[in-house]
Amino acid sequence: MKKNLLLAFGFCLAHTLLAQDSLNMKRLARWDDESLPIAPFYNIQYSGCWGLALNGREYAVLGGALHVLFFDITEPTQPKLIGKFEGASPTAWREFKSYKNRIYGVSDATSEGLMIFDMSQAPDTVIRTYYSNEFFARSHTITLDTTSGRIYLNGSNVANTGLLVLDVSQNPDQPIFLNSVALAGGYVHDSYVRNDTVYTSSGFEGYYIFDFTNPLKPDTLASISTGGYNHNSWLNMEGTYSYYTEEIPDGRPVQIIDLQNLANKELEVAGAFLDRFSTPTSDPFHDAIPHNVYIRDNLLFNSQYEDGLLVYDISEPLNPKLVAHYDTHPQNTQYNGYRGNWGNYPWLPSGTIIAGDMQNGLQLLKLDFTISTQTPTSELKVGVSPNPASDALTIRLTDAPDFWSYQLFDAMGRVASTSQVHGTAQQTLSLHGCSAGLYFLEIRANDGSRAVRKVVVEKG
Helix, strand or coil, X not given: CCCCCCCCCCCCCCCCCCCCCEEXXXXXXXXXXXXXXXXXXXXXXXXXXXXXXXXXXXXXXXXXXXXXXXXXCCCCCCCEEEEEEECCCCCCCEEEEEECCEEEEEECCCCXXXXXXXXXXXXXXXXXXXXXXCCCCCCCEEEEECCCCEEEEECCCCCCCEEEEEECCCCCCCCEEEEEEECCCCCCCEEEEECCEEEEECECCCEEEEECCCCCCCEEEEEECCCCCEEEEEECCCCCEEEEEECCCCCCCEEEEECCCHHHCCCEEEEXXXXXXXXXXXXXXXXXXXXXXXXXXXXXXXXXXXXXXXEEECCCCCCCEEEEEECCCCCCCECCCCCXXXXXECCCCCCCEEEEECCCEEEEEEECXXXXXXXXXXXXXXXXXXXXXXXXXXXXXXXXXXEEEEEEEECCCCEEEEEEEECCCEEEEECCCCCCEEEEEEEEECCCCEEEEEEEECCX
8 A cells, every 4th residue: 555645735724714704605594492401521402413305395304412303494594393302311422314215313322222214294294213222222423325225333332343234225114234343443433435335434543445345244445544533524526535524633624535546455645624713722722623524516515613614615626615604603712622513414405504503503504606616726836945944944936926925734734834925025934843744835825826835844
């Protein structure tokens, strides 16, 4: 396998943005019931969300600490609660997926097992057709292959070192056990599946890919260590790149894995990006946390906790461009940890976007249709020397604009140095205080053009 790269030239870190509640996105409605129970973990009241379009109507499901909540959102400015189902005990973790006209739900830190909900008679009624811990007591997340009808339980108490696989293709209300399999990489926090290929976020062990064509005998295709706690991932339409989040430590950017040499068992981290909308804190340390990413067409939807929902154009896979943002958690001005936007669902035919905020409940959002997702970003002509460097770095621009700026980020996405430059094509950047390691220098001009350069800092 090719030697793993922590980060590569495709790294894209957008500049810090402060005190901006929305960009090219508006909120249609919000639903929150402050009387609902709160989980003891970080006082979380809501967790995962999902959506479903059925018979010309649209629905949202939201995890409450004690309940699973269903909404008719066909009229997105007036969401209607149409179902409320109690679980075993308050929990900070509920997740959902859909198959045909069913919603499948799991929770962690409880003994609820699997819940199945029949939506075929909604909005008149939602029916819980299955509620059992026959196969497992708890599961952190759930993945569902809508082609094969297989359910993959991630982080279940039965498959603590891999995946528990069920089949609902024969009967959507009666799961059939297929396998509980230990996998390379051990514990699976979350996974993505396409064409019987399962892409697992395996925590601190990294990112693994398995062929589950035969669920009784899966084959390991490739793996890569990613440095942080690999939390969640999603593939672009072409299947050439995977975008993943790392929840721990704070401040890890969304990163991009090149899958184009998977046939040769080679993976490469080819880029990364992170936008901040609040102020990092140092005591205790908190920074932006991308939590869950999902992709529709060429748009990536990033639920980034306290920053809310960020939308990126990934038409150029290694050059994501921030095109929209909505802050679902405006009460913070600095980062505080596990608060804000947990997840989102961007695939409803109407364009309504479902987002779940841990403290603020259900948020229904809409993109501004004037967004252009194809505009290329021009590249500045920049020279950086010496590289590797120890004490200082010289930045030289060809055809320099009157005004430009730079930011130096470490491999965790933290700003090490920043400055604005007027009327000169050359600037010296002091590396005093920078420890040895890999850095990324982003240069931006006032016309929007930019460049990113990898910099290696060496200390004697």
